[in-house]
Amino acid sequence: MLPKKQYYANCAATIIKNLEKRNMKGVYFDTGREAAEYALGLVRAGDKVSYGGTMSMEELGMKEALAARDDITLYARTPDMTYIEADEKVYSKAFSCDWYFMSTNGITMDGELFNIDGWGNRTAALIYGPKNVVIVCGMNKVAPNLQACIDRVRNTASPANCVRLEKNTPCSKTGRCSECLSPDTICSQFVYTRHSAIPGRIQVVLAGEELGY
Numbered sequence: 001m002l003p004k005k006q007y008y009a010n011c012a013a014t015i016i017k018n019l020e021k022r023n024m025k026g027v028y029f030d031t032g033r034e035a036a037e038y039a040l041g042l043v044r045a046g047d048k049v050s051y052g053g054t055m056s057m058e059e060l061g062m063k064e065a066l067a068a069r070d071d072i073t074l075y076a077r078t079p080d081m082t083y084i085e086a087d088e089k090v091y092s093k094a095f096s097c098d099w100y101f102m103s104t105n106g107i108t109m110d111g112e113l114f115n116i117d118g119w120g121n122r123t124a125a126l127i128y129g130p131k132n133v134v135i136v137c138g139m140n141k142v143a144p145n146l147q148a149c150i151d152r153v154r155n156t157a158s159p160a161n162c163v164r165l166e167k168n169t170p171c172s173k174t175g176r177c178s179e180c181l182s183p184d185t186i187c188s189q190f191v192y193t194r195h196s197a198i199p200g201r202i203q204v205v206l207a208g209e210e211l212g213y
């Protein structure tokens with residue numbers, strides 16, 4: 001095994017052990033493709049499914065794979081939907097789904113999750129509602145501790161997402177967070193997940209490569 005892959009596998013073993021202490025499940029795959037196959041294989045015929053905004057899933061083709069299934073009910077936002085329409089047709093439906101897919105903006109070696117959200121639909125579903133939450137996460141999202149994780153999210157993930165979403169925020173130009181209160185900010189909610197009240201409801205599928213921001 002390549003040294004970097006071995007390093008990822010070692011980190012993942014530590015994270016999975018610590019997720020278990022927090023009532024969350026963790027699994028690790030060497031590649032994103034294997035991780036996606038596993039995650040998609042969890043969905044059974046008749047299930048209701050939704051997902052939050054995630055580049056990781058997009059890079060792995062998971063959204064298309066879910067859309068191609070005619071044996072499930074999928075609630076997914078389409079480009080023509082306004083936020084209000086998405087709220088009615090997708091975001092509010094996510095709470096009663098069997099499966100909610102997302103990535104995480106960051107994860108610590110201790111198994112804590114850290115996410116930011118503008119509208120709040122993704123972090124709301126992470127906290128409460130869907131029966132199962134499946135988080136597909138590349139090892140680039142791992143940070144040694146919570147402060148490093150927050151710094152990574154604010155100075156790497158959020159500025160990159162602001163560029164992707166064409167947001168008029170300071171970080172989309174400077175590449176670093178300046179604690180803005182811009183109307184375009186994607187940082188309305190900072191959600192730190194340290195434990196799942198329902199054992200195993202949150203499952204983190206780690207992949208030994210870089211995915212998303």
Ligand code: SF4
Pocket residue numbers: 154155158159162169170171172176177178179180181182184185186187
């Ligand atoms: S608070 Fe503003 S500047 Fe900081 S990362 Fe979020 S959108 Fe960018």
